Amino acid sequence: MTRITKAVFPVAGLGTRFLPATKAMPKELLPIIDKPIIQFAVEEAIGAGITELVFVTGRNKRAVGDHFDANLELESQLLAKGKKELRDLVRNIVPEGVSCIFVRQPEPLGLGHAVLCAAPAVGNNPFAVLLADDFMQGETLPTAALVAAFDQKPQNLLSVSEVSAEEVSKYGILRPGERGADGLISVKGLVEKPAREDAPSRLASFGRYVFTPEVFAVLRTLKPGAGGEIQLADAIDQLAEAGKVAAISNPSQRYDCGSKFGYLTAIVDHALAHPDYRTRFLDLLRDRLTGPGCSQ
Template structure:
């Protein structure tokens, strides 16, 4: 049974400065919710009950967001603003907990995941990056489908999406031996490389911030040396894992928005704003007027 998901939130958010100077990038809003809330809701919808935030100093706003604000709730209740009260009181459903651990230094995604080892223990677990927002409004949730693929095969799953050739150097890239994966399906990975040059990339299938991994990964991360950018890369640990067991690439169906950069955040606000009942008409009218 999968119940634990690691969400690394210790990043500095340099791609969205100056917005993230005093506000954690994960708390920047898409319509009326911070990005991190969408990601946590995605995890909960896929069946995860223990949300492990890997955080650092200056990120208390994230933990506060998932805690109760009794003064605010009492005021909304006094004014009988029921809908607003429910929107802040029930961010986390019953039975779901948020646990925080610290990453003392920014030493890479692999290091951030390793910081959660004491909470994960010997359980298989998921990793979800908090700035990668998936719109599954027209499809079955990709994270839910990836959990089903893991349960059916018993193999770790890594979510991928095809990207333009000029963008492969921004991502971890997987090698699936040239096999074309249909959206919503999985196939075996034979190799992967972190941020390769286009000429060295084995494919254009980019890892897009969703993983379901065996507990063994934590043991491998303890011995993973710094790689690209001088950081401990999760991709390097997964490449080592491939030497002893199989991993699969899951091809996503939804639309992905990288809210860790300015353009992606704006695009997400437009896409989700066109779906929200309170904003869709005004956003559509505004776009037509441009």
């Protein structure tokens, strides 16, 4: 059986919801305290056994590659100033044995098209897809859970969570089948952003996937969907109708860092869990909530 060693990171989006901050800086490099969002996704993939990272980039995304590339000048300066710990931190962003490949998406033709652009780098191998906007925290992260499920039964897999009825119009919603004894949910279809009254369930697919290479054949034949783009959700729906998709429950806490409030929530919760900042940050919050001028 072929193990999953490749992961695709679509990072070509413009990040318009965070303008003007993202005018010159990729949204994927927005920090959660001192680490960019994309690095958390990369660490999640590496923790799941991924050794080949495929970044699908677009215009003005060179900084993403620079972040994961070596910076010998910076490392030399840090070492000269006696800051070996910081030098090691910078040097080990991508650990030894893990490689990075950068592929260009020439036009912003949708998430499905971005994944298709990675086909030459992925080849005839199963692979994971991680969307950096979905920041995950927990003891077990979704990519590790997906890879483990694939090891047990190789197939296309989605990570899903239940959302409120008010939120179904924001996500791809499953038409679920039966849940097996192994915890896998058969997927009969995927409806992209349905109206509340039309949603077939409240199980939403988020930005973590595992695919077999057959998804590329589907993406190549897809016609443009919503927004005139090649939609990954449409490819998943087609595979699901053929009985080739299953889902597992997301075992972690997800933050939607594609929205400003989700991004702010991620920063707050990460600070509250951080051993260096937790106590001082709690004191700061208490001070702000009880200080002069605070309305209860």
